[in-house]
Amino acid sequence: MQKIYLDYNASTPLAPEVVASMQPLLNDFYGNPSALHWAGKPVKELLHKAREQTAALIGCSPREIIFTSGGSEANNLALKGYFYKNRKKGNHIITSKVEHPAIINPCKFLEEAGARVTYVGVDRFGRVLLEEIEKAITKDTILISIMHSNNEVGTLQPIKEIGRMAERYGIAFHTDASQSVGKVPIDVNELKVGMLTIAGHKLYAPKGIGVLYVKEGIELEPLIHGAGHEFGLRAGTENTLLAVGLGKACEIARNHVENSKIKELTDYFWGQLKEAFGDEIVLNGHPEERLPNTLNVCFVNKIGQSLLDRIPNLAASTGSACHAGRIELSPVLKEMQVPEEVGMGAIRFSLGRFTTKAEIDQVIDSLIEIL
Template sequence: MKKLKQVYLDYNASTPIAPEVREAMLPFLEKHYGNPSALHFEGVHGKRAVENARKQVSTILKCQPSEMIFTSGGSESNNHVLKGVYSTFRQKGNHIITTTIEHPSIINPCKYLESIGAKVTYVRVDHFGRVNPNDIRAAITKETILISVMHSNNEVGTIQPIKEIGEIAKEHDILFHTDASQSVGKVLLDVKELNVDFLTIAGHKLYAPKGIGALYIREGIDIEQLIHGAGHEGGKRAGTENVVFAVGLGKACEVGNESMEQNEHVRALRDYFWQQLKAHFKDMVTLNGHPEYRLPNTLNINFTKRIGQDILTTIPQLAASTGSACHSGEVTLSPVLKAMGVNEEEGKGAIRFSLGRYSTKEEIDYALSLIKQGY
């Protein structure tokens, strides 16, 4: 039997490792094995590689290399900021502001901090999944020590007004963090323009391996370490540097920075996909997320009167995702869509299609044919 063709449209969940990234990593898999902290020739090799990678990562954010530390991924970076700020500035205040649509690596650490004395305000978003900066301003109290708002949402792709929120944070002398895991490499980012003090990067959303991430910490800010040990990463994060993966993330950022214009091609494919679905299904499909302030690769739509997972189950050749959960036959609406006020019956039919650097029109056309059959 002829093997079925497969189409991968789940880039927001994880990207493949780019060929350029793989090539950059190979020497450190095959021969350069020294500990970067060692003073001999092999250690020097590793140290230079890590510092070059740090420079590559800093370039995509337009910051100084000394402001970047490598982590194990987005979850560690987010935990480092939330727990580090709370631990360091607990005497100043105990209030944190975030939103109702954050990733679990923000929501769950916040719930943990609440269990040990923190007060957390979860600001609501509008029907497009966008927070109103004035609502952030209204949530500020004398006890507020941190605001954390994701740059773009992983499910619907909505981009938040980070610059405006950052200005509010500055006015009130409050530290500001953004989780940009989904945004890096897809849209231009400048930490100074965004007015952020911390910014999270996750490697596997950026054509680098899983298990590597980075955290921007603005110069002059010192927060408690999440991982204690020897004085790696400028004393900010203990643990022998993961040279291989750091090199991979560095190269991924370099490639992403140099190929930013490819995102317009991805946007065109995404819009073509949506137009074709709309033309065929008409009012049986509706869009989730902001029509304008949205990542160029993300398309989250509701298939009316259907269950999103049921559709995907009938077309195993297509890799996409749904935020809804199914337990004992009951379908639970995605927390993000629920926070956006999406009708429950409608939202159960939601599917997220996320395109990437290697998506083609041929793949989109094939996906369209599969969806039409599966519906």
């Protein structure tokens, strides 16, 4: 079998247009964007354009876009930055048990710094329960952070409803949309979020670049202190090269209509798997409210990693990439109460812009052969 990549949720290849947009900065545009001379001004213009392109994708002002080194830094800035700046108002944070480690671990760090964190559970589809969030709210609650979509099973969370609830109680609301941006429509005003995370390498942009959207009026303590870059929220000379790449990726995502094709391929893939394996295969995550590219399935009484080891030319995952190499049941599947004999056989297939039907058919044939 030829090499097939079905791990787009872990990382995407660079789009050719993104590579082309970055090329001039490797040769001609080398000035510091803060410099006022001929070498700095054009670089500052490129940085501003990237900010505009990113803002247009999620429906906000360019001044509300803070470039970071990736999704993890953006999440840390949202959680730690908000807590340290607003801790006089209260010390309580609400999040979910199925968040990415880039949310869970900063929350655990903040607990050691005096925060009180409530981790709400999910239903069998991996969706948080609105009543649990509302029940957890106290007079000391200052922040709610719930992921827009789950990186392992693809389940979309009821973000708009949580946003309305947070607004009603006067609580700041952050969502990690690293897996969602570019795959499903995102409008920060419609969702009523005050902060939102983007990770470039999930969006056909380079690794090492991300964004935290910060609604005007929200105050954060910077993680990195120094000069007043990124509107005073992230010191350090801007990485214009990668920001330009992310801006172009956002522009492509805004104008691209490929997601319906990807969803059709994902549905076809699931249909073929179900036809081939019947009751020996189980779908994880919500059957409808799910990312269009994500297919997390369990092969009953099998070990997912063992199956992948027998198809070495297939790039897929037994969970999020951050858990790769671990055979124990995924924490997300545990919270969804998936039985161990089922969950051990989990494989996450995540499709993307360059996936073809022929590749899906090859994977199906290989799975039939080894099973």
